[in-house]
Amino acid sequence: MASDAPDPTIPIDAEAARAVAEGRHPDPFSILGPHLTGRGRVLCVFDPGAEEMSARMTSGEVVPLAPVPDARGVFAGAIPDGGYRLKARGYGQDWEVDDPYRFGPVLGEMDEYLLGEGTHARLWTALGAHVMTHEGVDGTHFAVWAPNASRVSVVGDFNGWNGRRHILRRRGASGIWEIFMPGLGEGTVYKYEILDADGRLLPLKADPVGFGAQHAPETASVVRDIRGYGWRDAPWIEARAERQTIHAPISIYEVHLGSWRRLAAEGDRPLSYRELAKELVDYVVDLGFTHIELMPVSEHPFDGSWGYQPVGLFAPTVRFGPPHEFRDLIDAAHQRGLGVLMDWVPGHFPSDAHGLGRFDGTALYEHADPREGFHQDWNTLIYNFGRTEVANFLISNALYWLEEYHIDGLRVDAVASMLYRDYSRKDGEWVPNRHGGRENLEAIALFQRMNAQVYGEVDGILTAAEESTAFPAVSRPVDMGGLGFGFKWNMGWMNDTLGYIQKDPIHRRHHHNQMTFGIHYAWSENFILPISHDEVVHGKGSMLGKMPGSDWEKFANLRAYYGFMWGHPGKKLLFMGQEFAQGREWRHNTQLDWHLLDQPLHKGMQALVRDLNRVYVDTPALHARDCEPEGFQWIEANASDISVFAWLRKGGHDSAPCAVICNFTPVERTAWVCGLPLPGHWEEVLNTDAGLYGGGNRGNMGGVAADGPPAHGQPHSAKVTLPPLSTIILRHSGH
Template sequence: MAQRRGGTQSVTERSTEPQTVADIIASGDPFSVLGPHEVAQGTWEIRAIIPDADGVSLLDRDGHSILAPMEKRLPEGLFVGVLSASERPDYRLRVQWQDRVEIQHDPYSFGTFLSYDELIQIRTPGSDAVYTKLGAHRLDLGGIQGFLFCVWAPNARRVSVVGEFNNWDGRRHPMRRRHEGGVWELFIPDVTAGQHYKFEIIGLQGNLLALKADPVAFAAEHPPATASILREKSAFEWRDGEWMKIRTRRNQRKAPISIYECHLGSWARVPEEGNRYLTYRELAVRLIPYVQDLGFTHIELLPITEYPFDGSWGYQPISLYAPTSRFGTPDDFAAFVEAAHAAGIGIILDWVPAHFPNDPHGLSYFDGTHLYEHADPRLGFHQDWGTYIYNYERQEVATFLVANARFWLEHYHLDGLRVDAVASMLYLDYSRKPGEWIPNRYGGNENLGAIDFLRRMNEVAYASAPGAITIAEESTAWPGVSHPTYTGGLGFGFKWNMGWMHDTLRYISKDPVFRRYHHHDLTFGLLYAFSENFILPLSHDEVVHGKGSLLRKMPGDRWQRFANLRAYFGFMWGHPGKKLLFMGGEFAQEQEWNHDNGLDWHLLSDPDHKGVQTLIRDLNRAYCSIPALHERDCESRGFEWIVSDDRDNSVIAWLRRGNDEDSIAVVVSNFTPVPRVGYRIGVPAPGFYSEAVNTDASIYGGSNVGNLGGILAEATPSHGFAHSLCLTIPPLATLILTFERP
């Protein structure tokens, strides 16, 4: 970053002075008028706009001696002073206000800062220039300290920095336009970290826009306040080097991944203190040990990029580079991530590049034009959500978003990004009727710009953060979502299996007497289970907006509802695919999720709820410790049907295989309340099959029907195998058995 003094500001003859202050600040280059100008040989004129000042004088560089008074040339506050000097003078301004005196450095005594190459990098996908150059960065210029402000607003007529340091007065600090990149920049000395600021923008048509938050702000005010906050470069010292090193060596497709999805604002509250949120540091002490004890490998956070409306749960973000201030400072968030890594838990962030809200202080109509969004609402407006769609075909917009993904992975050491609403990005006709969308240049409904953006984002993410993962929430049959970009895929590491979720929840909500007619809902997912690297999600979307909690979806009396849920969890953890469970599900939350309240932790005093929590802990331990349950989650050779067609008994059974020949697990589910005694299933090898998990165990709240801890295979052919097990399958239960060679 260049740091120059003087330069283009010096002239050899007096220019015609503007008639008003408005002329100066609207010029796009206030430096051509303000600051020091050599108007004759050895004569320098210093000009400054300081509205409402009673008087201004020029001081020496140390701020001790008055060199010359400054004359008020325009009533709006243009002050001019004259100095005799053989070279460009070094000075300070003494400003007399009605109630105080301030000594300032003149922002207009500095030259340009961003080089031509840096301006080009700002629009180069994959570069980190968006967050290392744009935004507000603290500089120390030979003892002169302040912040360099840079913002992309190519169509604006004028951009000013406003904040508490200049009484939010747009006349005080108009910025310089850098035509090479459509970027405006200004170094303001003497401002300090913690101060609030925004940008005041005159749009293309000469209209004054609502004050805009910095798109690359690194911290923001607690909503409903909307200002950006100046932030020092973080002094946080990461101590997770060992975790990061191990992560780079992990093959995530073969590793156990069990994700606890969490909304930080409603995991727990502090009722005795006004129902306030827990802070990031309090969550590090309470949430992380809890998740660690339950055996989850990752926490997935609903979006914590700063957002204005609590009811959006974070899915309508404003400041993509700022962790929400609801729970503390950016360094507090970093401490939370580090604490997770120390506990052996990865952090995944729900990331929202699909759309953004229309709040006036945000990105919409940013410089008086549709800069970040498409101008045509058929391309640029989400009818379902009332939000704007990014214009992915504009290179600067794509670069802004790709850089944001890189920022979270690199700067905050995150272990993954789950990309929200990918289907809405891929299809131009997503949730639109005929005539409400515009085909692409080939006449199709694919959003070519979004496709290119997603591929580039994934390439950059995996290159810049080895061992991290990207996950697509994609609800259609788009091919190759989790395939490499060099094969034509989108490049994600994993994809949510939304079809599995909907099919199996529909099945499990049926009364057991009718399940025989819906047996295909259990088996259909295995037809495509290995076409992508799937995650099986039971997410927040399934327990809100009148859908009821997971427990409330279960049919039958109280005992049957809990048994159904336990059997379903066992079925899920034994099924191919990584796992995701939304908070509260692990102890069978009764009420559907409410973002304004904490979870119903008192339910853990009930043995049935405590039993479900104990089951989830044991399922996670089994999943992580039994290679057959995770090593080939994404490979068809790791799965084999045993029983797929017993719809009359609602029984289903399969084999899971790991990399080693003897790495075998058997999963059996009975989705009726009738115990199946003497039920024979074939197995591939003789030996003992231990009950690693029986969801009907009394410790979970079940009836304790089972096989006394395991069963020895018999030399009786069944289901195409030479050996078989004669099982007692408990009612409404899942068994997970592991093979031990004799």
């Protein structure tokens, strides 16, 4: 009959040894590694692949360890003082390793306190997998938040994916688990094996704060050493504050990296970050955009989500290269004077088994109640914004991209879905807030805290909200009751104006207000005018495809519309491919139709966008007061019968005003009287009907003279030729 009485020859409790071998000991660090006992210094080791085990001391002495009966793979014995490595033999193989259980904790008491409190501003410096030297040994420190787990192990090829091997140390009540793994470094593939509070095994989990991941469809995390990048963008960083204010020209080129350009000769692969650092940056600089906006680069399991269902919020997707190469792209853009914005998705996450869902066996990151925690539109899970640790996770992630990758700004996706508890839900499918209302007070607080923190911590950055409702003060400061965003996408302007321009010109007179209505609220927020990827997917066709009429009329309509957009108050955003009027709807799995640039009309559209950007950047009247009513004045807002719009843009006392005039009929209007505020010559700085752009070359021979009588409430006037389906921009150039 077996006895649990202590074996005097084995300096370890037999039951504790069996618990270690079976992976059910609540605190392996109390057993494994070296410990001072009444019998001296005792070493206990667990390696289920070993048949023999000894400790090689730094003195050179080799001390055999005895196997513990009924606890396969557990060895114990007395060892002298000093450092040691483990020397093992099993199944004809020999190996020697450092013992992870001989190392003390890496996280300090302050880390533990802040993580437990949910106020660790730079959470990624504590959690995740960090390559480091600890107690004189190179390795990787793993730390993860799983407060309701009964056991957390790190697993990978290094331990045969055996969760009994390397169980992490629980850090008190903080819910943090950690271990330093000697010998592991860059490129190590790993996951966490977690037992829930009842000891049930969960699906293997990727690291929520992992800095790298495997290529999909593989789902493990990958250790990435993100230290020590040699940034060369100091001049940009020092100057960017002036280039990202409401007074600066901001013209954004939105890009999906996987489908911008591909290499057919190499299996139709997308360009790498380093290739994009040359080709994309050169292209965007040539077209005169001031910023690149990247659709989400956070790691995501499914290409078809375009990045909007991320699993690895702290990992730049490996699809285009490792983290340092992502930095190469950003650094290259900065050296050429381009800002880089990134789409950020704090609203929801996919329910993939390796992700955040029920991470420790409980609804840890998400709400338990599906009325709050499940997004019906996207079949995703919704973060519990009111949980302090979750809010800290998200806010810290925003700061992470701005600090570690020098991202210049975050465009926050799907803000409306976060602000309202009843978003896309029927009665009975949502839970009111504590006041009985529909506003998500926790999400509001999250945005306010996030914006206050990132603007307070990082100089010169911007944030922008994709928000499609009339929620007030989105881009107003937090201390004034706003959400604190720098800018808001003007979805109303986009919907109204696209609705107008898609109509046949003969019907436009009945919808004239769709083009003028945006001015009524143009200064309620700091607006960006977006023609984004959302307008060219899901059966909506391309921008060119939306236009009515013959081929020539389609191009003329689109040129006139872009002229209207660039002349309208608000910063600009255009999705890739629309700058050369791609004919088909965007597809994420193939490159843009670059061959169209061999055709004059498409080449002309690209030339127009280049010149629109040039004129916009070079003309303060077109950007300096984008967000102020003093920068705009109607000349003619009511000419619905002829579908003509005309307005003034003003940049201040020391800059020349501009007049923007749009003719949205296919009829040329000669000698149209346009009221103007100043006499003298007004240069025609842009005409969308120019032959260079594919137009008919009708216009004003370079300018007009404002020598006529008062008109449109202005003291002077000029007779202006308005080509069919065109926008012209006039700039006062003196007497």
